Amino acid sequence: MSRRAMVRPGGRSARVQQAVHTAVRELQAEVGRPELTVPMVAARAGVTPSTIYRRWGDLQELLSDVAVEHLRPEAPPEDHGDLLADLRGWAEQFLEEMSSPAGRAYIRDALLGDADGDNAGRCSAYAAEQIAVVLARAEERGEEAPDVETVLDRVVAPMMYRILFRPAGLTDAYADRLAREAVQGFGAPR
Template sequence: MSRKPMVRPGGRSARVQASVHTAVREILSERGRDAVTVPLVAQRAGVTPSTIYRRWGDLQELLSDVAVERLRPDTAPEDHGDLLSDLTAWAEQFLDEMSSPSGRAYIRDALLGDPDGSYAGQCSAYAAEQVDVMLARAIGREENTPGVETAMDRVVAPMMYRILFRPAGLDAAYARRLVTELLDAGEEHPLP
């Protein structure tokens, strides 16, 4: 990530990034991961291979960058009126997306290009931001609200751990149970 310069929206740099990302996503979906090479991406994006090497360093960094961009949420989590409903809907959707074949492939790519953890850290930051939006709404409604790190440990971490290490039997009921247990535990230690 250190190689990647700041991107000014609308500038040449942003246009290069957009066309290269689009080229990678198209090749991934048409021909699969093993078909993605820097010369092929460059050709389809209309840039030179050296532009890609200069900016991303190597193919794995480029794939990680595309993965993180793909894992970035488009919108704030929906407001269903209470924390249990908000977190449940969000966790079900998160598990569904991340445990899909393409979700798993993107997570692996984010972890891979990443000796220093910056891509994976960005994925986790996206999830934490989404959770934080829901918790802030709950505080606004004066609901009993756990902290964001507790919610990450109790809901996001178990889902991601199982997606990566123990994928058998993952379903929406599991996501719902994690949320319910997080909020039940909070009920036993109500805020003042």
């Protein structure tokens, strides 16, 4: 079990986490990621370095935790009125955010400090939750829709592969093509 899994939500623990995460984001903007140290973060957050080491283990695990929280969507996907439009809009936004230099850095940090795979699972769950919202809306409108796993396989997986290993051609047209292919055969227009 990771250190993060043992932490109780709320109270002092939540305040410490928020202060440390805020300190990391501020310091990254001010001095840059390569210059960041645990003592620097601790001083900014108003905690001792031992608090950070006890809770996160090392700087990379802390950066990983901050990255995962940054990758958490802040709002549900926009409702454009039909499955294809909703999925296309979500896919374009996802691709834009994840393929940006900041997005790639957060992906890298999320995975580098994640020996047990928990962060990858959390990031995957965020995408799955967003897709589930899109699919539930489609079903409420009476549209046929694929399941979440199909959309993850047909939209998210190829995007993440391309973002990490073959970043050329990451355009809205690419996201649109993946969204169309994901809904083919489910009653959505081609």
